[in-house]
Amino acid sequence: MKTKKGLNRKIIQSETLIIGVLLALVILSLRMVLTDDYYFFFLIWNLFLAFVPLFFAFAAATAATNKKKLRLFFLILCWLFFFPNAPYVITDFLHLMFYEDVDFVGTGLSNLYGVATSGSPNWIFWYDLFMIGFYSALSWLAGLCSLQSILKSHLLLVDKSWKQLTFFLCSLGLSGFGIFLGRFLRFNSWDVIAQPFVILQSVLSIFTNDFLLYLAFVVSAGFALLLIATFVLFDAQFEFRFAEFGKIEKGRGKK
Numbered sequence: 001m002k003t004k005k006g007l008n009r010k011i012i013q014s015e016t017l018i019i020g021v022l023l024a025l026v027i028l029s030l031r032m033v034l035t036d037d038y039y040f041f042f043l044i045w046n047l048f049l050a051f052v053p054l055f056f057a058f059a060a061a062t063a064a065t066n067k068k069k070l071r072l073f074f075l076i077l078c079w080l081f082f083f084p085n086a087p088y089v090i091t092d093f094l095h096l097m098f099y100e101d102v103d104f105v106g107t108g109l110s111n112l113y114g115v116a117t118s119g120s121p122n123w124i125f126w127y128d129l130f131m132i133g134f135y136s137a138l139s140w141l142a143g144l145c146s147l148q149s150i151l152k153s154h155l156l157l158v159d160k161s162w163k164q165l166t167f168f169l170c171s172l173g174l175s176g177f178g179i180f181l182g183r184f185l186r187f188n189s190w191d192v193i194a195q196p197f198v199i200l201q202s203v204l205s206i207f208t209n210d211f212l213l214y215l216a217f218v219v220s221a222g223f224a225l226l227l228i229a230t231f232v233l234f235d236a237q238f239e240f241r242f243a244e245f246g247k248i249e250k251g252r253g254k255k
Helices: 014-035 038-063 068-081 086-097 122-154 161-183 198-207 208-237 243-254
Strands: 009-014 238-241
Touching: 009 014, 009 122, 014 038, 038 068, 038 086, 038 122, 068 122, 068 161, 086 122, 086 161, 122 161, 122 208, 122 238, 161 198, 161 208, 161 243, 198 208, 198 238
Parallel strands: 009 238
Antiparallel strands: none
């Protein structure tokens, strides 16, 4: 997965993601003001965790620039633990299942979907749908940006294309499994350090339960394939740059 050179790709600066975060906060704040309901406040925490991999990617880029291989290896490992938090946010769509009775009156869809005309106002459901969609899309984008940056930094540690391809595939495979552990077994990234033996025991127990084994495979493989597909499309069209590194590259170009 060596970085492409000579391609006319659109540049995404870190400021773009910051604007997205501010917009996400406005959307959620407006929802809380209009409904006086703070149920979805957890989205802010999930969004923060989704951006943690970007912090490690920035530190890794700095280490790679300074040729600090040992530090780079450690930062990539930390990135790997936290990366699943970025695509994980898309699973928050499951919270819409709490809408047992949505009022579609005025849309012409109430009869089509067989929904009763009482219950939660129609606009709240759709607002939450688009809100979670925005948070998940922004988190997914942040994850892709961090992955692209990590792959650039990873080039300092490997000298073979097949080695980086192996790292790429293994990282996304483990990330898919990490999403399963987070959503269904309710583990967090820091549990790898806080309670590693509990995680190991839970992972081993998956192989003794056919239902969990099938679910783990479907979720892990599904997310891994989706991440691979979206990254390939993203990497072909866009190049993410941290603001500071963009300034450095411009400075070099002037010499």
